[in-house]
Amino acid sequence: MHDLLKNTIPNITPEACDKFVAYYELLIEWNEKMNLTAITEPKEVVKKHFYDSLAALPYLSDGAKIADVGTGAGFPAIPLLIMNPTLKITLVDSLQKRLTFLGEVLKTLDLSAEIVHARAEDFGRDPKYRASFDAVVSRAVASLPVLLELTVPLLKVGGKAYCYKGDVSEELPTAKSALHLLHTSAETVPIASDYGARTLVICTKNAPTPSTYPRKAGMPAKKPL
Numbered sequence: 001m002h003d004l005l006k007n008t009i010p011n012i013t014p015e016a017c018d019k020f021v022a023y024y025e026l027l028i029e030w031n032e033k034m035n036l037t038a039i040t041e042p043k044e045v046v047k048k049h050f051y052d053s054l055a056a057l058p059y060l061s062d063g064a065k066i067a068d069v070g071t072g073a074g075f076p077a078i079p080l081l082i083m084n085p086t087l088k089i090t091l092v093d094s095l096q097k098r099l100t101f102l103g104e105v106l107k108t109l110d111l112s113a114e115i116v117h118a119r120a121e122d123f124g125r126d127p128k129y130r131a132s133f134d135a136v137v138s139r140a141v142a143s144l145p146v147l148l149e150l151t152v153p154l155l156k157v158g159g160k161a162y163c164y165k166g167d168v169s170e171e172l173p174t175a176k177s178a179l180h181l182l183h184t185s186a187e188t189v190p191i192a193s194d195y196g197a198r199t200l201v202i203c204t205k206n207a208p209t210p211s212t213y214p215r216k217a218g219m220p221a222k223k224p225l
């Protein structure tokens with residue numbers, strides 16, 4: 001596992017290596033009692049979960065305030081935090097049992113992050129969190145138009161949402177209206193991958209989000225912008 005990590009993740013420190021190993025062990029152990037991931041083989045976990053999660057790392061400044069919306073078993077937030085423990089991350093998910101797992105991960109890895117049990121729609125309307133983040137990261141949660149409504153309201157003006165996606169050639173055009181309504185612009189950056197197309201869609205919030213968004217829980221997915 002250590003060699004695998006060293007060969008896959010550039011500039012990984014021995015300490016970060018140990019944390020990834022501990023994270024992997026917890027993932028496999030807890031996956032037996034709850035559904036965390038279908039990917040369990042070490043090489044696959046390192047590439048498809050750990051390495052993939054690090055795509056946004058070069059864009060995140062030290063100490064940046066970041067929300068991971070729909071973090072699940074901690075992707076991409078936990079790998080980002082292992083590689084840069086100065087990040088101030090809030091882990092958000094609507095499933096409590098996954099957050100219980102993440103509490104154990106943070107304790108074992110001696111990392112700190114805030115854990116919030118909420119639907120992203122409610123989280124984005126909470127004055128404590130709305131327009132308060134420098135960046136939002138999100139992977140495998142929703143289609144781009146839905147994801148924009150869940151993430152952009154959380155950003156400060158000028159903040160960026162990093163949406164981890166596969167091939168977006170068909171999905172990106174469907175987000176045109178959401179980008180317009182949420183005063184957001186998008187660019188795409190390919191993620192190096194030997195297991196199919198991976199893309200980071202970087203969305204910049206250019207002006208405050210209208211107070212109508214996000215709509216009530218369930219609406220963004222039911223009627224995407």
Ligand code: SAM
Pocket residue numbers: 069070071072073074075076092093094095098118119120121138139140141150
């Ligand atoms: N981001 C992780 C990853 O890449 O492995 C988890 C992906 S999993 C397919 C989607 C996660 O998003 C689930 O844990 C689910 O509970 C959460 N989720 C989906 N919709 C959500 C919403 N509206 N608010 C909060 N969490 C949500």
